[in-house]
Amino acid sequence: MSKGSFKNTELIEASLKKRYAKEKRFQWYGRLAVMLGFVFLFILLFDIVSKGTPAFTQKYLLVPVHFDAEVIDVSSSSTAQELRAGDYAGLAKKSMRELFPEVSGRKEKRQLYRLLSLGAEYQLQDMVMAEPSLLGESREVWLLAHSQAASYLKGQVTRDVPEEERRVKDLHMDWLDSLQQDDRTETRFNWMFFTEGDSREPELAGIRAALHGSFFTLIVTFLLAFPIGVFAAVYLEEFAPRNRITDLIEININNLAAVPSIVFGLLGLAVFINFFELPRSAPLVGGIVLSLMTLPTIIITSRAAIQAVSPSIREAAMGVGASKLQTVFHHVLPVAMPGILTGSIIGMAQALGESAPLLMIGMVAFIMDVPGGVTDPSTVLPVQVFLWADSPERGFTEKTSAAIMVLMGFLIVMNAFAIYLRKRFELK
Template structure:
């Protein structure tokens, strides 16, 4: 009997030892798993900081622009030879010659033709248009002389901001030695300053970096999102309500639900090909228009809105439906008077997230021609335009150094819009959504 108890005790101790050993291993494995997760989060945050730091460090300088102060003599012989202050005559004036005369008066020693070309190149090609706008706004400037701050060329702007080297082999530099000497003289005479780059926020695209802005792309994105929101929100909410509350459960509804879930995972460029084939080639709608872009993005965001809407409707407790039906409400009244008001915050959250995804999309819009070079700011959904992500794509492909900072600055603006829209979605969910 004692032998049996000894054997039993030894077996129990061995079992307990095995259990303790396995518990130690499991705790170690759990700690390792937690450590792996923590390391992954830290690495992800580090990469995110590096990405944002790189974008901000390259793009914040785009919000300032370099200007050159010139003493302009608004020569009547060049801009108003008839002396009538006629706007049509002032429109045709030789404002480029006014700029050249002002630069030549500052550097009278520059005589050689190539040197003059380099000297005149310090000023942006858009400076003459700014002079013309000032004269058209104030015809009394004709015949007067005054200090006018005009846009500097993009290379001068990059040099003043310290992004172009002043040393090294001259043939490899965008700014030559004689131009550096002229810029130094202008700085010594307080004729160079950096001011807020209003053109970046108020102008359309341009081949010249110092003249390029995002306003045309912002308006194109606005019109495109308005079309998308106007179509996808009512259609998506109606589809979600029907499928969740009224549709019979059969093979057809199962087939529709499966396809909606599949469409949510389809690459966005496929919707661009569909829009190109249907809306442009078949229906003949204008290329590069926000109308076609909105239709394509509507197809892309509808599955997301429908799925989010159905999830919001499912989150409403069945007791709400049962109580409404119990007091005599019809199925339609139950849904629209009791269930839908409780599900709207969740549905709106899904819609805003879908709009945020549409705002950041570029691939489907490239397929319908919104990659075209558009200078004018669109005024309606039928006019050719581009959108902010496509504008970033175009600038990133440009070889000029000035477009590098503008690309990063446009990314910063786009990120701000996306953060705002996602933050709005989080606020709506926390502020209005009810927890059961």
């Protein structure tokens, strides 16, 4: 081997080593990026779950209650309406004074009453309404604790923090410690989080109204966006002529998919509420706005699914005498349906997590009642998260994280359902 060819071989080997080294470094950069992504995702999920898990439990205090008719301001002959209007808040306060007879002074008594939730009086009211014979009797009743008292019982607030920096004062902690020593505290699953609407009190707030609002909004969104999006995709892909007009339509559809969601909210406010005078803060308007936002996604994914159908299927159908319409609806669409459904469900999942356009049409209102239809005032789960996140009370912090956990659960279910449908249709 000549000296020149030896040098060339060395140069080639050195070049190969550099290329292989670059390739290995690139692979490690990719692995590092994936690992960092998982680390940040784990930190985010851990933060949400750790903050939201306490919201799924409630604290109760065992209080001896004497159902004194004079305190409630009713009698055994009172009507149901009179029983409902009784002074059950006074009964709850009297029971707490009897539980801690050493507490004196107006200021200390007011602090004592804050151990119980405002929902305690409604618990007592429900008991008397269901069983009027309770009047004059005494019973041990588990009453709902206030969110601040519950935060101490859950270990979220400790004495290590200076008293002036926390809402749970030393007096509250002393009383709660006494109740714990006497086995007068209990932890229960927070069913109210799923069965009640919003409330000013954290321990009484729930997501039922937001869940119903989200359901009605998504129903309207699906009924409008899915058929219009699929038929638009079919027409553009199979029937529309190739000219400047269709090219312009395709460009605009792609551009609409990148428009910020709040712009659709402004459109809904200007057109559907101000011009057409549709009801404000209603799932009907929210569904229309979200359907406009979701349409480009459904059209684009549906067209991609239709394009992926093998030309041989079209040619075989046309070869046996099928018309263009029969070819599309009997052969092309069934084959493309897995991709169409996957894209549609992903678009619906995107709509479920949107809050900006719904804020613009007034779905940020404080809603306690569960909506019964698409025209009733309501809110949705992402907006409920926004409202709770803006509240200063500590109890709403855990409610915010818990609502995010529920929302993420729905998104995971919807994406899993999309994967299931795709696999099932592919098998067919």
